[in-house]
Amino acid sequence: MRGTLTHLITVEHYQETGETVDDGAGGTIPVEEWVAVVDGVPGRYEPAGQGYVREDQGGRVYSTPRVFLPARSAGDMVDTSDEGEPADHEYDVAVDEGDDWRLTIDGIDGTFAVTDVDVHYEGPERPSHVVIEVEKIDPEDS
Numbered sequence: 631m632r633g634t635l636t637h638l639i640t641v642e643h644y645q646e647t648g649e650t651v652d653d654g655a656g657g658t659i660p661v662e663e664w665v666a667v668v669d670g671v672p673g674r675y676e677p678a679g680q681g682y683v684r685e686d687q688g689g690r691v692y693s694t695p696r697v698f699l700p701a702r703s704a705g706d707m708v709d710t711s712d713e714g715e716p717a718d719h720e721y722d723v724a725v726d727e728g729d730d731w732r733l734t735i736d737g738i739d740g741t742f743a744v745t746d747v748d749v750h751y752e753g754p755e756r757p758s759h760v761v762i763e764v765e766k767i768d769p770e771d772s
Contacts, residue, residue: 635672638736639697641704641725641744641762643667664732667724671703675735694745694763697733699725701749701757721757723749733764741767 642664650658676696704725711718725731731744742764752758 635674635700637673637675637738638670639668639673639675639699640666640670640734640736641668642732642734643726644730644732668699668704670736671699673700673703674698675738694765695742697735697742697762697764699760699762701759704760704762705749705757707755707757719755721749721751721755723747723760725760725762732767733762743767 644662644664646660646662647665649661651661653659674697676693676698678693678695701721705721705723707719708722709717710720725744725747727744727747729743733742733744734740735742743766744762745765746763748761748763750758750761
C-alpha cells in the first residue's frame, strides 16, 4: 500500500448479540448492537477531491472520500478447497457495504457510511490493500 497511514480507522457492523429480550407480547426479539470488525487500525483517509472538468461532457466529476486499509487489517486469507484437494486460498474481506455498516476515523468528527469496498491485489493470492468509499452520515440518521 502506497502512501502514509494517517488515521486510526474503526469499522463496525450492526449485528445480533445472541441474546434476546421480551417483546412485551409474550415472545422475544434478538438484541442487536454495533460490533467492531476492524478496531483502531492504521489506515489512510482521503477526503473528497476538488474535482475536475470533463471537457468531453462539460461536467465536474468529484472523487468520493476514501479510506485505505492494509489487507492484513481488513480480512484474512482462507482455504476454500475441499478436503483432500490442493490448497486454494482466497482473500475474505471482513468489511462490507450497506446500512448495517459504519466507519469512524480517529481525529475526524462524525460517522461515515460504507458505500463501496474494493480489494486491490499485488498478484495472484496477494491482496495489497482494501479501498473503502465512504459517505458522511447525518448524526440524526445513526
